[in-house]
Amino acid sequence: MVTSFFQPGSSFVHHLDPRPKLIILIVFIIVFFLPMKLMLLSLYMLTICLITLAFLGFAELVRPIRSILPILLMVMLLTPPFHRSGVIIFAPFGFPLITSGGMFEALRLAARFSSITLLFYLYLRTTDNDNLVLSLRWFGISFNLALIMTIALRYIPYLTRLYSNALDAHRLRGSSVNVHRKSFYRRFLKSVPVLTSVLIQSAKGITVLAMALETRGLGRKNRRTSLLNLKSGSDLVFDFIYAGILITLLIFCFIIFH
């Protein structure tokens, strides 16, 4: 099972500090929700596509777009009927089903959704889980929330194995959870004992985990130290300068073309 979306690499985006990357991500998303011409939105989308293509390659550009193709298709098919502005293009039985305004709105939504998907993909593909949590901490997320996130990410593979073991144990006792002939409801009922076993084991693990955290000093008043740290010094300054240049260009284009 996938426990991280991160793909190790040596590109410029990989080396960029996660904090300026997160700022760029947030600024881009805010800009995408501002009212703008379709041409400018397409220009932004093209820029993100080119960045992905240049630093991650063609396969990494196609992968996220392929995963959202069904949604994009739905957007293109179902958005026009809800917008009646503009020139009527198709009106069966006198009902204006497709208008130019509806088509533009569908294209705008599809471009925005694709761009946001690519941005998130680019960020997560080039930032590992530890750096992601540390950058969120730097932006003010509480230590407890960050710790919950870190522990949960470590626990997911363990719980997956636990579920798999419980499933095998129940199968050995004659329970057939995944038999396709059975009705959905019966299959669902058959899975309840397996899930109960997983949940009881998980609940029992809570006290053990709490004791482990207390042993490591959680809840004490002493100054907290950190095993993992984000980079600092001139590298960080340069990363922020790069981010600043990109954001300035983004806003400059927005003002010029708007």
Add this chain to the structure above:
Amino acid sequence: MKESGKMPFSPALRISTCAVLTAVTAVFTLVVRIPIAPTRGYLNLGDVAIYFSAFTFGPFTAFIAGGMGTALADLLAGYPQWAPISFIVHGMQGLTAGMIAGLYSNSKSSIRINLRWLLAAVVGTIVMCTGYLAGGTVLVGFGAALVELPGNIIQNLAGILGGIPLALAVRRAYPPVVNFRW
């Protein structure tokens, strides 16, 4: 730490409760899937974990476990664009369901408990479906968001059908679990 009786709620216990339930929600969303024969699709059990957390561990654990668990599942499954919406919507779903389920919690009648839980799950369903419709409208437009609505309702019904029996079964099989509620 004792396994029975009311336990003092230390920060470590709160953090570990939330972390384990977050992982449970993520695994129930990502891994535990029940195939639906006619459509050849799958039904994930993320909502089962959210309702289980709300009824067993209370609103705050359900808020964090529901919100963060589904957001992590979105991040790991390759749909990170939905993660902020999932965090807010499923978090609110767990919070409201947990708060309603906790009302008049001194009652010992199992029928009352079940009715309260059912009401909590119905309100949770409304919160989740409305939230996803609103979030989806912002992200992909009203038309595409509306298509997701029946799927969300079915997912929630499965969550109610699974969450209530699971919460009752776990309470019966492992009674100390009621002490983890806060």
